[in-house]
Amino acid sequence: MRSEKTVLQELLNWGQEQENIRAVVMTSSRANPDATLDIFTDYDIELIVTNLQDFRSNDQWISHFGDVLANIKEMNATSCTQLVLYSDGVRIDFSIYTISEFLRVTNQSSIPEHWNIGYKILLDKDEVTQMLPLPTHTHYNISPPTEKEFTGVVKDFWWDTTYVAKSLWRDEIYFAKYAFDSLIHCNYLRKMIEWYIGLNNNWAVNPNKYGRWFKRYLDTETWERIENSFADSNVEKNWKALFATTDLFRRLATEIANQLNFGYDNNLDRNITGYLTKIQRLDKNATNF
Numbered sequence: 001m002r003s004e005k006t007v008l009q010e011l012l013n014w015g016q017e018q019e020n021i022r023a024v025v026m027t028s029s030r031a032n033p034d035a036t037l038d039i040f041t042d043y044d045i046e047l048i049v050t051n052l053q054d055f056r057s058n059d060q061w062i063s064h065f066g067d068v069l070a071n072i073k074e075m076n077a078t079s080c081t082q083l084v085l086y087s088d089g090v091r092i093d094f095s096i097y098t099i100s101e102f103l104r105v106t107n108q109s110s111i112p113e114h115w116n117i118g119y120k121i122l123l124d125k126d127e128v129t130q131m132l133p134l135p136t137h138t139h140y141n142i143s144p145p146t147e148k149e150f151t152g153v154v155k156d157f158w159w160d161t162t163y164v165a166k167s168l169w170r171d172e173i174y175f176a177k178y179a180f181d182s183l184i185h186c187n188y189l190r191k192m193i194e195w196y197i198g199l200n201n202n203w204a205v206n207p208n209k210y211g212r213w214f215k216r217y218l219d220t221e222t223w224e225r226i227e228n229s230f231a232d233s234n235v236e237k238n239w240k241a242l243f244a245t246t247d248l249f250r251r252l253a254t255e256i257a258n259q260l261n262f263g264y265d266n267n268l269d270r271n272i273t274g275y276l277t278k279i280q281r282l283d284k285n286a287t288n289f
Helices: 002-016 055-056 060-065 099-106 147-169 173-199 220-228 236-262 266-281
Strands: 021-027 041-051 066-077 079-086 091-098 119-124
Touching: 002 021, 002 041, 002 060, 002 119, 021 099, 041 055, 041 099, 055 079, 060 066, 060 079, 091 099, 147 173, 147 236, 147 266, 173 236, 220 236, 236 266
Parallel strands: 041 091
Antiparallel strands: 021 041, 021 119, 066 079, 079 091
């Protein structure tokens, strides 16, 4: 696999040779000093050009950077995107738009949101990026919830646990896993974990998307509790994981509520927990709850 130095030099040399290309900018993780990089970290490359049509009608240029294993091309009225995976494992996501579109978005006084994570100017023939503010690397930092937002997540969490319980009792494991993994874990528990991390780091950290960096910000006990909140396709293991999840959610939500002077609905918690327990113990042939 090519090194970052080699890839960036290839991009720079190519950009210098192409009259149509006026600026080349790298954004996202590889331009963020706080990000942890590995061999699978993408290169997010922005090309600012004079003629977008050249990139709409011709895909041959992506082969300049290696043997193309797969690519996805997307176009809209103002830009063109090429997501390219090369055979040596390097992936480059190209975003291409005109100088006029770049100036419209930035207005020479602001910075695109995704650039604020971090950006590096690799090439700028016309100094179109000269007036851009420096990135703060903080755009995706966790923000404190409002009490309404917090309360909404608490209510949704407890309500949707009932779908998991009923599906487990019915032995409908596929729907149970959808409700458990997609709704409970990815929506409500994830949000509570993010707020917990933010609370304990002065709201000055970015744990990345969908929990990618949770482990680096959590103590060992909390991380082990998260691991115990997952299960395979075994129904009994899912019951155990469900109650591990409710215990974890309660602990995190209660601490956040106390620290932010929010209310926590203990009655809802207690009533739904009792309901879940009753379903778990209910005979499989029951005709009355």
